[in-house]
Amino acid sequence: MNHVPDGASAGPLDMLLDVRGIAISFGGLSAVRDFSLHMPSGALYGLIGPNGAGKTTVFNLLTGVYRTETGSIAVRGRRVDALKPHQIATAGLARTFQNIRLFGHLSVLDNVRVACHLRGRHGLAGTLLRLGHHVAQERSITRRARDLLAMFGLSDREDHQARHLSYGDQRRLEIARALATEPKVLLLDEPAAGMNAQEKVDLAGLIRRIRDERGLAILLIEHDMGLVMNVCQRITVLEYGAVIAEGEPTDIQKNPRVIEAYLGTPVELPAGWEV
Amino acid sequence: MDDSNNLAPTRSAVLRNVTLPVAGAVALGLLMQLVVGPASGPYATRLMLDVGVAIIAAVSLNIINGYTGQFSVGHAAFIAAGGYVAGSFTYYCSLLWWGEYAKHGGFLGMGEWLFFCSCLLGGFGAAALGWLVGLPSLRLRGDYLAIVTLGFGEILRVLLQNTNRQIFDAEQLRDATWRQLVPPPLGGAQGFSDVPKYTNLFWMYLMVAVTLFVAVRLKISSTGRAFLSIREDEIAAEAMGVDITRLKVRAFIVAAFFAGIAGGLFAHQSGTVIRPIDAGFQRSFEIVIMVVLGGLGSISGVTLAAVILTLLPALLLDFAQYRMILYALLLILLMIFRPQGLLGVKELWDFARPWRRGGTRT
């Protein structure tokens, strides 16, 4: 099966993220197989599927937490599938975590500043002697971090420890932190989980805005179908590690295999029963 | 994005960031040497020297255990390595140059500069070891790393016990055969004695100040934040582009360097003989206790703990027998009732500004 989007004649170099046939299995269990994805600049795609379908595993493969057994992953035309996670981040791939993994005892500001770390040189001499370039760099990092916090409405909490933030704020901080690495491709793992309806609406706007302002490609794992159908241009559906459907939201909604995966096989109800 | 160009280093910045701290460190050393020392007598001076070694040791271990959250229990090995390198260098150089191992020159005289270089050498030697120990740590989680560092200390102890006999006179040293020099003549199980006693309050507190400066500057910098992020969550740190491998090794190297300096100062202190047992786990545990009591990551807390835990047994002489028992109980009770230590990750100065909720800032 070939998952190249219809009419996609673009070569891999035009793709910010170019994933071809990656797979991994854990002790005989094939967690993800033959997964491909091609995201140009400005893409906002969704990755959905029932629990345990392998969505987060795909993220872990892309970010180098797990190593893919087959296929290739390229960011801006550069192969990253043999790199370490921090090198992949440097190559321009950033992510958030489904089970929030903030640096709990660090301040909100520091959480973002840590992620600014990879764009710059941090020699020991510069750090210890506070040489000019080091001071300038630290200032620029702090300013960039504050800008991001402002964008996510977290400015007034920059001195709080991250673990003391509300759930929704923690999710937003995760995105801000990921953006601080100045990625080209952003992977969001259930960013709306635990948010209320208004927060979700705001989040959708924010995600679009980030994409537009920064020309990113964003891949979204989300269980909130309203959000996914609303913001995503294309959606890939996983079940038991395999892609079962791929296309625009309206097609996906009508796709019988997707409905089956989510709701199960329709059964004939006996007369007189109502659902 | 990169706006470092319009912020070129100005003269005043260099003055503020380099010259002032160095001047401050020298001033502290001079103050301790010329005013505090003479005013408080030899016994108190001796205690202050012990406190100095403890501070450097604990604050440097804090860089590994507190900042990066790696758990090393082999710090004494770095101290001993630095002590042996520095002590033997001063001793044998004195023997070769001046024909005797007695002190040479007065305050800030030739001998003291040799001693200073020895301490630096000890620091570099220990840092090399730190690099070596840091390497396996990349792949090891907390408790495994603890065992490896512990084992490393014991290895060093065994190696030191199998060194050659110390050479006590210049003639013999010049005529020494290879068999006497390899393994190096570090005194074996008896330890290495008669190192010239150069350590005084000036050098001690100069190095204490330098160590504290480095610890503070590391903590409130990008590197320091990256260290802390490793402690908080390695996987997230990696995903944010933090090269955890390199940073862990860097933490080990910096910490080992200062431990080596502490060892050098200790070796040149009067009344000490450096022994293989100094590399062993018991001394390491004492330093771990200081760091845990003070609060993993808190420089001021760890300094405070180093001072308290060094002075306490000296103040309560009868208590020597029960000292380690008390420490052990302290460790257990701390973990049950106040696992963050005295200050947690906070610094003393964080308490002066109660609206701050933690974290650090430049």
Next chain:
Amino acid sequence: MDDFLQTLMTAVSVGSLYALIALGYTMVYGVLKFINFAHSDVVVLGAWFSFTLATWFLPQMGIDPAAAPWWAACGVLFFAMLACGGVGFLIERLAYRPLRRAPRLNVLITAIGVSLLLQNVGQLQFDLGAGLRLPFGTQPQGMPRLVPDVALNDAAVARGVAGEGGSSSTLVLEHPAVLESGRSYRAVVYRDNGAVERARITSSTGTYGAGAVMSLGSSLTRPPDGSVYVIRRLARVPIAMIDVVIVVTAGGLMVLLNLLVYRSKLGMAMRAVSFNTDTAALMGIPVDRVISFTFVLGAMLAAAAGFLYAIKYTTLQQPAHAGWVLLGLKAFVAAVVGGIGNIQGAVLGGFLIAFIEQFGAVYVSSDLRDISVFAVLILVLLVRPTGVLGSPSCEKV
């Protein structure tokens, strides 16, 4: 060849000690997922409890520790295991249980604290009256052997009643005896009062007739006239009784442990807790009790190892001595090499480490014996961190 066999024997004997200790590390790691730093100190306690029982309790019961019957040695072992089991229970209950949900690092630090506590309390000493002094003090002590210092494969070449005359440290023969060249001989003298004395024969080789005087390596308290003597030719590769006792005891305990873990309900509960504590709790397994039990079991095995170590090496170092730490570290390395958390792995690792150590000491360098073990540890951790029998695991992200 003799060297090889001799080393092999030592390695098997030492290996079973390591295995016993490694089992404790591995079982605790299995249920609690942390390294019990204090485990080696429980071994020390076991050795020193054995010492106290043998040198104070046995004489109180009218048994001479130098000539103790086998059941007295078993009693010492049993009570030492009991006492250490109690200590293991207390350690878990007081120090580790409050930290059940704490970060691993905190538990590790606590374990270091417990280790320091045991070491330093062990160094105290109080006179409790009637010659009983506890804990153990700061001086090394000589442990009574409890197991006769004999080799099982010595050959008796002559026996008789010791004749009159001769000075101390000589033996007057009743019957002729031949001392072959290239072999060592030993005289065993059975006194009237039941005491047994052993001494090496230092006479030169040759044929000795009846009434001849043989000189002995050590001085006997009086000329052993009238007592029965046996002259034994020492085996080239002696199979020491003590080593046999060690291997049999350790092997027996391991078999018992295996039955317990794989054949009993309690063992099933232990394995369940080890697999997943939370799920085990949901299945109605009393997790706290199972963990307590695991600690007690590990501590009892450690005590047995301490007892066997004490009667093999007979010189007991003070509780905080570096030698004990090394013993514990080696056993820990054994557990890691075998795959920590894996019971068969601990046994395999114990023997593996002992073989590397003993053969390395004989054929490479004895100075570096302790170092080779750590080299193995670092190698294993780098190449296969889960050990020989461990299964790979990965953290869930």
